[in-house]
Amino acid sequence: MTIDTVSLALIFMLSILLGFELISKVPSTLHTPLMSGANAISGITLVGALILAGGSESWLGSVLGFLAVTFATINVVGGYLVTNRMFSMFKEKKREDHDRSH
């Protein structure tokens, strides 16, 4: 099932380049939300954790997998929710501004 490493490396290189290009100018108000959003994405390691937790035959592997799933899930769930909360805060703020201007 091993995909050849060269393809992986190529994929890695392309993703890195894409990551660099995707973000260029970020207004300061978005710094924290973007960080948080990116952090949630890095919880993708959950996929690995799932495979580990579900596929281990050793007890140690399973425990490690269980821990990995737990932590990764916290990261994913918490990350997306926190990011979303930040955005809803923005919206409220804007509405306030709007209200004030009337």
Add this chain to the structure above:
Amino acid sequence: MTIDTVSLALIFMLSILLGFELISKVPSTLHTPLMSGANAISGITLVGALILAGGSESWLGSVLGFLAVTFATINVVGGYLVTNRMFSMFKEKKREDHDRSH
């Protein structure tokens, strides 16, 4: 030797995204050179042509390969040289402008 198609598809997707991101704003003076430069890159099919021309056992395959190599080489060599000529033209123009301002 077949790399699995899924990896190829992923690579394809990433490259397409990267291609979209790489180019965003091009001053009109660069339209033609950029087109020409990109055209030269698309001569990469030469690599395929080489494999075909060098690896065919049938006579037809070899002839097709030969033609492919010929055409692709014209594209590559001509493309890069033409692009380069365009840039040297720019340079001269700039120098002229410069000279005039003195």
Add this chain to the structure above:
Amino acid sequence: MIEAINWFYILAAFLFALGLKQLSSPATARRGNLLSATAMLIAVGVTLFDQQIIDFRWILGGVLLGATIGLLAARLVAMTAMPEMVALLNGFGGVASLLVGWGEYVNIMDLGSFVAVATFLAVLIGGVTFSGSLIAWAKLRDFWIGNFGIGKPILFRGQQVFNSMLLLAILISGVMFALDPVQGYTPFLIVIALALLLGIMAVIPIGGADMPVVISLLNSYSGLAACAAGFVIQNNILIVAGSMVGAAGLILTSIMCKAMNRSLSNVLFSGFGSVVTAGSDRVEGEVKPISASDSYLLLEASSSVVFVPGYGLAVAQAQHAVRELSDLLENNGCEVRFAIHPVAGRMPGHMNVLLAEADVPYDQLVEMDDINPSMDSVDVCVVIGANDVVNPAAKEDEASPIYGMPIIEVERARTVIVMKRSMATGFAGIENPLFYKSNTRMLFGDAKKSLQALVAEFKQ
């Protein structure tokens, strides 16, 4: 061995990406071209070590022949003939992909269905690129030299029906081929033939002046053809480089369309349109809005711009913004003038007050009577919050209450950009047919904001 080759391919892919990025900025474009050439050298060089290659004779012959032709062509072609040259080279790239697909098929015959589809695409796109590019080349020569008669759009009755049939035929042959590649040589050859025909049919209805856009599009196609060929021979570098160029070419094409104030579909299908609905939009016309970034592309590519300020300039207090834009245009090598109508604004000399405040040099101010004769040679006329003073009804419509008032005849410029907030009327309260002319684009919004957006575009 093959693994080492692939590592080099990754390096080449990286360099291609870098090169392409650098190609799109004036400061680094030259370097970008060199980078991409280096990448090509690496990719081609390491390929020669591929185990699949057992016989170098054909290769040597092809490379030598191709290099010689390429070298001579690049050396000898006149500077003015560069766009044609690119078209031709591009066609060769396309046909090479076609040949690769064909050859691979000939060698293996028993293709997997995925590879079969890829082969079909490589042949189809390659073929269209090839014949399309040749036609584009021919049209361009005609456009420049003018003895061939192919430069103009070539149209005939039933063209659209014919093209639809063609597409259908290609599709059917393709399916037949892909379902059973071993038996499918005939449908395959039919696909090749039809692809070539399609390329021709697609390009002939388009006028020579639009060829650069077509070439750019075909250029994107040839990238995709290479990519498809990559799928055929399962080669990374072809896929990466080909699809990257394909995507980038598409972006470039749309940029070029906007700089000509056309949409892509307008370019590709305008020929058909002109048979069916010729002249119909001359009578009424429709309002065509434009975005600031598209206006930028228009202005950036023009060499003569006239600003026509009106009361809206004053309301928006956009005098400084227009001054800045005019400076930027001048730095871009464009001739900039301001045409002042005697009754523009709400007070005699209203525009003068504003433009003097923004320190627009007096010698850039041109009076109505002086600008009108030279209006035909103006690339873009930017009407900033003026309405009545550029209303062609004053010339054309005897029933109009302002009939007889001299106006600035902006509608005679190649393109007119009108900046105003809405379709509302001006002081005289009458409709303005200018807004419906085919060469008019409306940039809606506060004039200052629009101008500032344009300025921002100019600075990236």
Add this chain to the structure above:
Amino acid sequence: MIEAINWFYILAAFLFALGLKQLSSPATARRGNLLSATAMLIAVGVTLFDQQIIDFRWILGGVLLGATIGLLAARLVAMTAMPEMVALLNGFGGVASLLVGWGEYVNIMDLGSFVAVATFLAVLIGGVTFSGSLIAWAKLRDFWIGNFGIGKPILFRGQQVFNSMLLLAILISGVMFALDPVQGYTPFLIVIALALLLGIMAVIPIGGADMPVVISLLNSYSGLAACAAGFVIQNNILIVAGSMVGAAGLILTSIMCKAMNRSLSNVLFSGFGSVVTAGSDRVEGEVKPISASDSYLLLEASSSVVFVPGYGLAVAQAQHAVRELSDLLENNGCEVRFAIHPVAGRMPGHMNVLLAEADVPYDQLVEMDDINPSMDSVDVCVVIGANDVVNPAAKEDEASPIYGMPIIEVERARTVIVMKRSMATGFAGIENPLFYKSNTRMLFGDAKKSLQALVAEFKQ
């Protein structure tokens, strides 16, 4: 089955890329987050169909536990504690990658050398991220609440030596493990321990105020850790998403550094620096140039800006440009004032003429005596072609020919950006120590050009 999963992975990768792009623009950020969440759902969902997964009990437990904790944490955390929360979550992501690497090793033991290296990296980066994030979290709590004592940089003698040793030890253990994974369990555990220690050591010398930058960097690391884990289990989506986030996080980190007018190395190693060379630059200092785009980041993030125009503004005729910049800043929610020194320029009222021409509202003009008392609370003071009138020598240096002249005390602002063409002196012909102050940045070039570049940055 696995192929189908991989196709979904490609879809997820695409959505991640799109989501990340949209996250970086205010108009689409919310949508971007949803897209990326969808991508995550897809990726996780299809993974459950992986044939490798045979036992769902551990998974179910982990997911339920993790989801509950994550939900509660996100719900209950106070809005002001968001950055800490992000740090903590990030740490969990890091440790998960570490555990994945560890678990995979435990399961297989006999790793290929490539996979071994990947495992080493996953564990190392994951470990550093985990412990570093925890420290950052602790520092932030302290910073906000202030009862822990960890908020301040923690420094001790020999810290640099210790850290170098640590790195070396990690490297040696890593090599031992990678060379013979089957026998390498002990060095592997050592790597884990040392990685955790390294994370702690790297973050403790950094002050609490710099934590956002550190978190952003660690965030980039956790992406890379996920990517390394991807290499370990040979999983595309981990590699793509992880490396994309890693790269994007790096860019974001450098953007944040610039908005704080710091370099990354300055943030990471400032703690060390302050032990070794404390106070030395207070005496002489050095000229620190800044680019227009970095100045933009500074201005964009500030809430109170004071412009100090001088003769250079007049020479550059930059009045309109500064007006435009000031409008943009105001729209950005920033308080903008112009401080006018009585002798700025070459004629009494010189600045007034210019600023009136650009229609700067009179109530934005502040006199010297009124601005100086509030200078400490100004985020950025932009000195535009002024020199003598902001020369602290007039206050500090009794020998100076201008000693005793009242000046605008810009050096008391948090950051000073000085726009001038060179280090040349002004009318009085004397050196200006302001240019060497630690909080001063020089934006060299014609003032109008610099201002226009800033305006362009503001409009992207």
Add this chain to the structure above:
Amino acid sequence: ESDRKETRIPLLPDSAVRLIEAGARIRIETGLGSDLGWSDEEYREAGVEVVSDRTQLLSEADIVFRVRKPDAAEIDRYRKGSLHIGFLDPFDERALLRKFSEAGVDAIAMEMIPRTTRAQKMDALSSQANLGGYVGVILAAGMSKKIFPMMTTPSGTIAPARVFVIGAGVAGLQAIATAKRLGAIVEAYDTRPVVEEQVRSLGGRFVKFDIGETGETEQGYARELTEEQLARQRESMAKHCEKSDVVITTAQVFGKKAPRIVTAEMVKRMKPGSLLVDLAVESGGNVEGSRLDEVVDVNGVRIIGFSNLPGKAPLNASQMYSNNLTGLILEFWDKEEKRFQMNLEDEILNGCVVVHEGEIRHEMFR
């Protein structure tokens, strides 16, 4: 064919050339342009005949150009059936109109040119009011004890002058623009609400009082206010005058006496040293106590009531007036017959020809 009395003149050599090209024969009184720098010689070069005898001129001309109204006596010397063009002040000079009709001389009153878009090139009221607004401010700047712009200097900061413009028609807008150029803080008031945007487009602040409904007539002139509106207006007005250094009034109502806007009481409340410039003084004045061609000092507040302000920039005023007359003639010139076509169907001529064929034909003056 022309004569004159004041600083402005009705015809410049440039315009003469245009008329002569169209086929007219032109004669002027000798020395017409000499004060403004155009010698008789220059007129002759343009093709104009220079005549020294005014009586002869008048008695032979088909069309007479003039800036101001003529003496009643002079009208007798006109040829019967000839046409007089110039400012006539027809609302106040009914007698003069009668004189014209008796003498059988047609008369066009430049005041009566309708304010349509097409007529703008002949609109002398606008062209002269425009200059008046400019001159009014220059005059005020010259007489003010304060300078207009703000100056931050080592010898203290000079606050910008506050200029309050009442009535933002053509003259008022130009006054706003000019004062703004000099760096003053400019406020303006007008009863027509559409003007607000126009004032702001020149960088001035528009002052609003709540005085109920107002409006403008079809031709863009202001409607007269009711007595109650005027009272409310006065109340708020006083406060604005008080804080201003210079008040410039340009309010007029077409065909009526100018509204009395600034009362004596308001003047009294103003700061000593401040100025009032009354541009409406010729039609009665907006300021109580303003007197024609005089500077009245009320407790240190000076009220300037100079008439004929455009005449203080006589060169440009004449240039514009001359262009207006030329525009009018050429608009109705019959190129074949080389004569002026008295087409009374036309909206413009219908509006401005007050006396025709011995009859006062304009309905407003019958």
Add this chain to the structure above:
Amino acid sequence: ESDRKETRIPLLPDSAVRLIEAGARIRIETGLGSDLGWSDEEYREAGVEVVSDRTQLLSEADIVFRVRKPDAAEIDRYRKGSLHIGFLDPFDERALLRKFSEAGVDAIAMEMIPRTTRAQKMDALSSQANLGGYVGVILAAGMSKKIFPMMTTPSGTIAPARVFVIGAGVAGLQAIATAKRLGAIVEAYDTRPVVEEQVRSLGGRFVKFDIGETGETEQGYARELTEEQLARQRESMAKHCEKSDVVITTAQVFGKKAPRIVTAEMVKRMKPGSLLVDLAVESGGNVEGSRLDEVVDVNGVRIIGFSNLPGKAPLNASQMYSNNLTGLILEFWDKEEKRFQMNLEDEILNGCVVVHEGEIRHEMFR
């Protein structure tokens, strides 16, 4: 402690407050500020004593503020050992200085305040010249037969006026700025090349003639030109004057008679109707034929030679002058002893105290 004679006054209530806070006792002549709108009452509120007897005032004061030089006779009424501060015109009024020294009255000439950065707040020459430049242009705009700005109107396009400013010191620069504000095309000339950039920074065009080396003294004043340079200058100058509608001259050389720059012949070549404003008329005039406080008409070209232009904006001129004097006093005020410290070591006082302890101490006048 003050008195007065002209439109400007040397002390405003604001400044008085600052001096009184520092511990001075101040008395003024009654009615000092009444023309400019400050009543005696306001002065009293500021803590000033208002006295009606000038002789008493003078004989009791330690320091006397004044705008212009006093009558020789008046000096006798001063208390011996007292200090007079004001413009003295010391280069032309040696006799007056002698009178001061005989009377044992110390004297500070405001003209002599050195032009260092520190002394700028007391630099009355600059503050008044600055206003002079502004007033000069306003005056020219008021008297010109053309308007300054360009106007594109339906009644023809009015070309902007051309203003030529000769001498771009403090007054010249302000003149450039003001004329530019009004929309004129402004050209300027000065012998000091550093001025070029300053002129351009105000939107003016700098005119260069090739006249060889020139320069400025340490204090920023212009050096005198050689006779040959002047001749060459005149040649090119004539051409520029010819095409200008308004010429404003401000050229001065410190302590010398103003250079004669515009000759009678140049004036003759100018267009009739154009204007010359000679701001240097008090020190001899830059224009040949300019006469103090008169308008001279030479073939339709008017030469305006009004003196004391800052006095035409008396409010601001007084304000600035008052601030200058206050700045001077406070710079050398001894807060403990509440008296003025005559520290002749100091660069500033060394420069401006011309008479001290019965002796003309300044080297330039000995």
